Amino acid sequence: MRTITLTMVATVLALAGPAAAQQAPSPADVLGYELGEHFTDHASILRYVDAIAAASPERVRVERYGESVEGRPLVQVVVARPDYLSRLDGILAANAELARIETSAERARQIAATNPAVVYFSYGVHGNEASSSEAALYTMWDLLRGASEVQGVLDSVVVVFEPAVNPDGRERYVQWYRQARGAVPHPAPVAREHGAPWPGGRSNHSLFALNRDWAWLTQQETRMRLVTWSRWNPQVHVDFHEMSPEATYFFFPAAAPINPNYPPHVLAWGERFGAANASAFDLHGWQYFTAESYDLFYPGYSDSWPSLLGSIGMTYEQAGSGRAGLVYERNDATLLTLRHRAEQHRTSGQATLRTAASGKSTLLGDYAEFHRNVGRDRSDVLLVDDGAGRAGALVALLRAQGIEVERAGRAFRASTEPHTGFATRREFPAGTWRVRARQPRGLLAVTLLQPEVTLDATYSYDVSAWSLPFAYGVEAHSTRGTPDAGWTPAPTASLASAGESAASYGWVLPASFESWQPVTRYLRDGGVARVIEEAITVAGRELAPGAIFLPRMGADSFDVRIARAQLPASAIPVTSGRTTAGPDLGTGSAYTVRAPRIALLMGEGIYATSAGAHWFFLDHTLGLDYDVVDVRRVSNIALRDWDVIVLPDAGGSAVNEDGRKALEAFVRGGGTLIAVGSAARSIAAPIAGIEPRSAPEHPEESRIERALRGRQAREVEDFEEGVPGTIVRARVDRDHPLGFGVGTSDGWLYVLHGGGSVFEPTEDFETAAYFPADLQKVSGVISERNLQRLSNASWIANRGVGSGNIILFADDPLFRHFWYGTFQPFANALLLGPQL
Ligand SMILES: [Zn+2]
Secondary structure (H helix, E strand, O other), X not given: OHHHHHHHHHHHHHHOOOOOOOOOOOHHHHHXXXXXOOOOOHHHHHHHHHHHHHHOOOOEEEEEEEEOOOOOEEEEEXXXXXXXXXXXXXXXXXXXXXXXXXXXXXXXXHHHHHOOEEEEEEEOOOOOOOHHHHHHHHHHHHHXXXXXXXXXXXXXXXXXXXXXXXXXXXXXXXXXXXXXXXXXXXXXXXXXXXXXXXXXOOOOOOOOOHHHOOOOOOOHHHHHHHHHXXXXXXXXXXXXXXXXXXXXXXXXXXXXXEOXXXXXXXXXXXXXXXXXXXXXXXXXOOOOEOOOOOEEOOOOOOOHHHHOOOOEEEEEEEEOOOOOOOEEEOOOOOEEEHHHHHHHHHHHHHHHHHHHHHOHHHHHHHHHHHHHHOOOOOOEEEEEOOOOOHHHHHHHHHHHOOOOOEEOOOOEEOOOEEOOOOOOOOEEOOOOEEEOOOOOOHHHHHHHHOOOOOOOOOOOOOOOOOOHHHHHOOEEEEEOOXXXXXXXXXXXXXXXXXXXXXXXXXXXXXXXXXXHHHHHHHHHOOOOEEEEOOOEEXXXXXXXXXXXXXXXXXXXXXXXXXXXXOOEOOOEEEOOOOOOEOOOOOOOOEEEEOOOOEEEEEOOOEOHHHHHHHHHHHHHHOOOOOEEEEHHHOOOOOHHHOOEEEEOOEOOOOOOHHHHHHHHHHHHOOOEEEEEHHHHHHHHHHHHOOOEEOOOOOOHHHHHHHHOOOHHHHHHHHHHHOOEEEEEEEEEOOOOHHHOOOOOOOOEEEEEEEOOOEEOXXXXXXXEEEEOOOOOEEEOOOOHXXXXXXXXXXXXXXXXXXXXXXXXXXXXXXXXXXXHHHHHHHHHHHHHHHHO
């Protein structure tokens, strides 16, 4: 392995052109060590790219487009031929024409003949998959010195390198590794340097896997990057990853299931790039695999999202990851080195550049043709806005994705097909939203909004459904052709405004997540809110149980606090405490809500992404104060300082026996414990006497047949035992405080369910949401047996224990922080839990 690598480098050096080698310093010149001797920290990555930009300003440009959560610069490094770089804006403007529907085939041919293609390489989205950023520096240098492997490619392509997509995660890993290693790196897998502590370097600061975030845009790194996408409009995007150190190397073609929405040219190019990579690897005798493990179904990946915009989006996976360190001894006794890992990524990058360069006119032509035809023969989607803020939040996400959304200025009639679970309708009110399929990002829009994307396989690497109308609980319909209804581009959301006299008694807000966000700002500002248990009619508006009343009570600071809270347009100013139906605003049947004192449990055993989603939700989405507490310390510290303790999704060992006892004592003493997903399952019985429901027994008559079934049948059945992330409907008790404002107005909450875990309902506890009898799936993959298991089962369980109470969610309601519909019951648990 090592011999091959050294020989190759020697050849490369010998062939480097004398003219090209003139200026650009090598990474070793700048960093002081050779490839693979050390992990390069982020500051040093920046030092290198700045050094080549200073040495070769005519061929290298560094663009700082944003910063990570921890404040590290996010950079794109453009490497191009001098005459291209000097007129980069013109080249990108012509390139952008190819991404427009109206660009003619003839104009596209002209551009394809004269313009270079744009290739975008992303490295290190998972921060501990650390070889890729090393490869990035060397691939840039290869281009600058005119290495034989990439000779001439800059005549046909402009290359955008993003050497560290997730700098915070990379630093977490690299700095830890430096601390953990000794004088000599140790290859034994059991050595400490091969086992990074929780949470590892994979995720960004907020513990999100950025590679899953493209479609949901929850993280600032993703959002800032997407803003730049329409500048580059790359024809090729490669995301360089790492997988198990025992594996080999993966490149395209991808594995099944392939999302049926994928443009055919993307799949064909995946084959072509893969064949070229295979040839390059064959030359070295390096092992690799294609069409296994890494599928193309979920739309939020860095290969799938660009593909839905007509780019050839691909993932390359190198053996390595956070376990591999500088050198790792594999099961077959070979040593996997950082140098070799980086060389393989460097080689696949070079091969990809050659393939893109040799086929650039076709690449550009295919890209233009994709956009000319995008959305033809596809349905538009109509979104009906019930005023509860969910439709507005969905529209805001679509617009952030660069998807055009229009609003009907007047009512209209249309023939439509409702999304699963919604009633047929012909009349659509003014204010209905329309998302056209025939727009530059129409295929992305269709993929995110259609009720179901058919999964033609029993296995999926990720969730099997994500349809956003269900995630947001918004009534949606598919339609071909809508009449003129005064369609106008979506306006930005407006805020409530009313003079002091119009709100002389205070403000009332409907129960909704749109209301909780400003109300928590108001609570943190020292305000007090009252949540009314029953339905009321106030100022002509009928409000469901859970309306939030912010009383003025003569406070001088009231209007200032209200202004700072930024109430949504759905807030109602009131001049009197009398209602026209239901109890008055001063009713005794109201919960007085203050900002709760919250402890969030994190640390070893908690699933890092779930911890991150909860952390981010408290910090940014709901904006509540909290303390992060290490889960291993709960039995050693006084828990009574908090009103609410939140236990994110976790393995069964996250809370040990002493911890469980401490949490139970906290609840008995008056605290509220909220637990989600597997963590809820593991503490339900010991603390609350709530039993998780397990899979039904197989019938006795099939026992022998089952025991004799083959391996494939076992694997299929194992897969069916789990639920990979499937949309089903839960019935909500909208009179229960946990159900206030949850789901659609007729009481259905769409849930992304994974794993098949639910609670057995009994008389001893309350169920605020449950899966009904004869449960049917809404979207995605689930077996009949699992549908039976989930039927008539509790999804949100609430039980008083001692003077406190426990609230259990069968799934993580904050999963990846994109399922907006389940934010509301979780917010209810945090804010109303202490009152139950
Ligand atoms: Zn990865």
